[in-house]
Amino acid sequence: MSLDVRAVTESEFPDWLRARRIGFMQPPTVTEEEVAQRLPHVDLARTRGTFDGGRCVATFRSFAQELSVPGGARVGASAVTNVAVAPTHRRRGLLSRMMALDLAAAKERGDAVSTLIAAEYPIYGRYGYGPATWTTEWTVDVRRAGLDPRWSGPDDGGRVDLVEPRDVRAVGPALHDRLGAVRHGVVSRDRRAWDIATGAALLSGRPWQEPFYATYRSAAGELEGYVCYVTDDTWEDKQPLCGATVRDLIAVTPAAERALWHFVCSIDWVITVRSGYRAPDDLLPLLLPDPRAARITTHADLMWLRVLDVARALEARTYGGRGSLVLELVDPAGLAGGRFRLDASPEGASCVPTTASPDLTMDVAELGALYLGDESAVRLAALGRVEESRPGAAALADTLLRTPRRPWCPDVF
Numbered sequence: 540m541s542l543d544v545r546a547v548t549e550s551e552f553p554d555w556l557r558a559r560r561i562g563f564m565q566p567p568t569v570t571e572e573e574v575a576q577r578l579p580h581v582d583l584a585r586t587r588g589t590f591d592g593g594r595c596v597a598t599f600r601s602f603a604q605e606l607s608v609p610g611g612a613r614v615g616a617s618a619v620t621n622v623a624v625a626p627t628h629r630r631r632g633l634l635s636r637m638m639a640l641d642l643a644a645a646k647e648r649g650d651a652v653s654t655l656i657a658a659e660y661p662i663y664g665r666y667g668y669g670p671a672t673w674t675t676e677w678t679v680d681v682r683r684a685g686l687d688p689r690w691s692g693p694d695d696g697g698r699v700d701l702v703e704p705r706d707v708r709a710v711g712p713a714l715h716d717r718l719g720a721v722r723h724g725v726v727s728r729d730r731r732a733w734d735i736a737t738g739a740a741l742l743s744g745r746p747w748q749e750p751f752y753a754t755y756r757s758a759a760g761e762l763e764g765y766v767c768y769v770t771d772d773t774w775e776d777k778q779p780l781c782g783a784t785v786r787d788l789i790a791v792t793p794a795a796e797r798a799l800w801h802f803v804c805s806i807d808w809v810i811t812v813r814s815g816y817r818a819p820d821d822l823l824p825l826l827l828p829d830p831r832a833a834r835i836t837t838h839a840d841l842m843w844l845r846v847l848d849v850a851r852a853l854e855a856r857t858y859g860g861r862g863s864l865v866l867e868l869v870d871p872a873g874l875a876g877g878r879f880r881l882d883a884s885p886e887g888a889s890c891v892p893t894t895a896s897p898d899l900t901m902d903v904a905e906l907g908a909l910y911l912g913d914e915s916a917v918r919l920a921a922l923g924r925v926e927e928s929r930p931g932a933a934a935l936a937d938t939l940l941r942t943p944r945r946p947w948c949p950d951v952f
């Protein structure tokens with residue numbers, strides 16, 4: 540029987556959710572409550588399934604997203620999520636078929652890039668995605684960190700306050716938006732994500748532990764950051780050995796970042812702080828008098844990016860210097876390939892098709908890894924993944940494309 544790949548209808552949505560659960564190793568039964576919770580938040584035209592004899596056996600969904608790029612501008616992205624193929628139907632090309640349809644639609648719509656968080660590293664490179672942001676999680680041994688045990692608040696005149704979930708819903712979205720203006724790699728976070736993070740929308744079957752929330756305000760009273768964390772209540776031999784886990788820490792100034800980390804690492808009873816997924820160059824370890832107290836417990840690729848509109852994407856960002864490069868991009872999917880001349884500067888760039896000889900030749904997936912400034916063209920050339928036809932072109936690409944701070948995507952979507 541042929542396998543039918545198409546957008547799902549409302550009546551098929553429960554069966555689609557069932558297939559998604561199976562792919563994600565969750566018990567397959569879908570409740571009416573779960574359907575009611577999720578249905579209003581998906582665009583069915585962008586929710587694809589594969590059907591075998593009327594049963595959904597594979598899922599795929601995308602949604603509109605904005606991505607901040609170096610210089611603070613945002614580009615339109617098609618964010619891919621909920622990719623799952625039943626174990627009975629794996630390796631028959633179903634992901635490839637759903638991906639081809641979705642990328643073609645994104646290209647047609649005019650999205651500059653597509654983004655996703657990869658469950659496993661080897662899956663998405665073949666579709667033109669490259670790892671564009673990485674993430675690091677630290678576990679801080681607070682007793683070794685050397686922080687002053689008498690600390691009772693920021694010494695810069697600012698203040699830290701515990702706040703209610705409704706306060707976070709009120710101020711969080713604007714704060715997150717401001718982060719995108721000062722940090723590249725930040726993707727838009729919708730209202731629903733704030734509702735889920737603050738307990739206003741509970742997901743059926745997912746256990747909920749009410750977190751603590753704290754904000755940082757500068758001496759001038761300006762809100763500059765917030766942290767959401769949970770703690771456990773571990774004691775042994777009459778000693779508190781509690782752990783705090785940061786779920787979200789958004790700071791738009793270094794003062795806010797310093798104050799909030801200091802706050803979380805100074806809570807009485809807490810001897811271990813897990814940082815959650817941070818940028819690899821997060822300030823956290825160096826904010827501690829003894830940075831070795833912060834041990835890296837996770838370091839991995841996080842957001843993958845696929846360029847769909849080369850000129851739009853490259854013209855949206857700013858560059859670390861002034862220079863020109865001719866890039867030959869190879870794209871077997873036929874979406875973004877071609878030869879482009881990039882004239883880049885700290886103020887912006889022009890990127891146009893050209894027939895001049897290429898300085899650098901690469902698969903479009905390598906451009907995905909380079910685009911936000913994280914990867915090095917010199918490193919990719921050493922690996923044989925970027926071909927350098929003009930000596931020094933890879934080093935010039937690094938001068939232009941790489942950024943002083945690494946990109947950071949604080950959201951898993």
Ligand SMILES: CC(=O)SCCNC(=O)CCNC(=O)[C@H](O)C(C)(C)COP(=O)(O)OP(=O)(O)OC[C@H]1O[C@@H](n2cnc3c(N)ncnc32)[C@H](O)[C@@H]1OP(=O)(O)O
Nearest residue numbers: 562620621622623624629630631632633634635655658661
């Ligand atoms: C953005 C997100 O949602 S990430 C979540 C992804 N989902 C999961 O990890 C859930 C569990 N896994 C699955 O559901 C499936 O195995 C999927 C979705 C990863 C792959 O689906 P499939 O339909 O089997 O992939 P498909 O048959 O189209 O494979 C295409 C190619 O990718 C390769 N491939 C697919 N999955 C993997 C993998 N996990 N590791 C390595 N290679 C893979 C295939 O071998 C094939 O290679 P080929 O073109 O050289 O023959």
